[in-house]
Amino acid sequence: MITIDQVSRHFGGIRAVDDCSFNIQAGSITGLIGPNGAGKTTLFGMLAGFIKPTAGRILLDGRNVAGFAPHRLFHLGLVRTFQIPHEFAEMTTLENLMVVPPRQAGERVGQAWVRWGRVRDQERAVRARAEEVLAFLNLTAVRDERAGRLSGGQKKLLELGRTMMTDARVVLLDEPGAGVNRTLLAEITRAIQALNVKRGYTFCIIEHDMDMIAELCHPVVVMAQGRVLASGSMTEIRKDPRVVEAYLGGMIDPEPASGGAAS
């Protein structure tokens, strides 16, 4: 579904992403792991149109979409979340979700002025959908709370919720489990599985929690210093000496016990 073909991004002298190539298969939950500074977030930024690649191609369904604006990619079904939650702090949790659905009639000035009935009907449908997502994520209790006041974990859920407010095809999750307690983590894992099976979302997930990666992801791609180091099943990855070395020499340990420590 997505082909990352020799993609690079340099920041001055830093090669954040350096000649990176791999595929995200349709229907898969692909894991993306690697020590801090490996270039994972930068790669997501390029896939979602927030950062322009210095070189390389990004194919979505065979079409090169490198350098497309974020909203264009969104309309092609590609949605991302942020490592650090980006909520609309002064808007309610509900509004944070209601803003998302694309092509709302009431987003057009002319329609808002002359087709108010239609705008209102659509608003009802959007609200119903947002309420469903809130229920699914157990956020109904904070429905009318300002999003800026939610806990870190709830903001993570809200990030995920945003991807559920559109008919996404590919969802890029940047550390959905970071700073989230065990119960919430189990919930997020369940939500991702459900979306993958029921709605057919393709996922690519950056995560440091190896339990979560092992449970959800196949295949797993390992990045280090901007490059793809290895890929395969979690069992294969764990045995790969290069991976072990990258982690030992790097900041985190691929073993579950200390997996959540880094961010």
Added chain:
Amino acid sequence: MDGGVGLLNYGIFLATLIGIYGIVTLGLNVQWGYTGMFNLGIGAFFAVGAYITAIATSDPSPSHLGGFGLPTVAGVILAMIGTGLLGLAICLVTITLRTDYLAIATIGIAEIVRLGLKNEGWLTAGVRGIAGIPRPVEGLVPGFDALTYLGVVLAALLLVYLAIERLYRAPWGRVLRAIRENELAAQAAGKNVVQFRIEAFVIGSMAMGLGGALYAHFVTFISPEAFRSEFATFLVWVMLIAGGSGNNRGAVVGAVLIWVIWSGTELITGRLPEDWVTRAGALRVLMIGVLLQVILLTRRQGVLPERPPRPIDE
């Protein structure tokens, strides 16, 4: 000005200007209050609106372009289209730059407009100004021209208020609030941030142009001297911030409050000893500045702070 014989006439005069400033302040609210777009060229949009309708509706004259003797309605519409296009042009020029640069660009436009009004005599009659701008409802109700025109201005204010308030409550306004709060997240939510910003800026500019056009038809004579542009810009900003940025009712309340007080300061400075008279203008601005400080100290978000809109589907 048309005199001010009685208190009533003065009241009508005051109310008309308040209505006009209210429209302009509503325009700024769409730009700044909804969207966070800085405009330091408000006076220029106002002037351009006034001049467009003046040229379009006045009788032919050798001293400036036209006039074309068009109906007032046509002149006002042209004024709005013209200022809308001006707003669009500024957006397109600054589009790739950060929003702070927009502020600088609007200062540039204000300066260009100021010089243009003075120096492009073929177009604007230069410092002589344009006279004989028709008053649209003259003679409609004999003896009550000023009052009828006040009615026109207040009707326009109401229309602009309703149109803009509806946009605020619609998903359109929600997207703008989202952009203002977190641009990256708005992009991640698939919104074409640039397009929404342009729409907001153009709509705001059109309201300012409408205000300028209504002003031209009110005073019937305009000249560069009549537009102390920086000063109009300053007043409108104070109106919005004192009234409540992000709140349309606040914008109107701010216009009423500040204009009344502004007129009041004239009474005060009028009683100053003679050697102070030259400083009267600066003193008035100072007084308004102090007032703004007081309002912001007691009500940080203005008299009527922004509130989330009521749901539209309940």
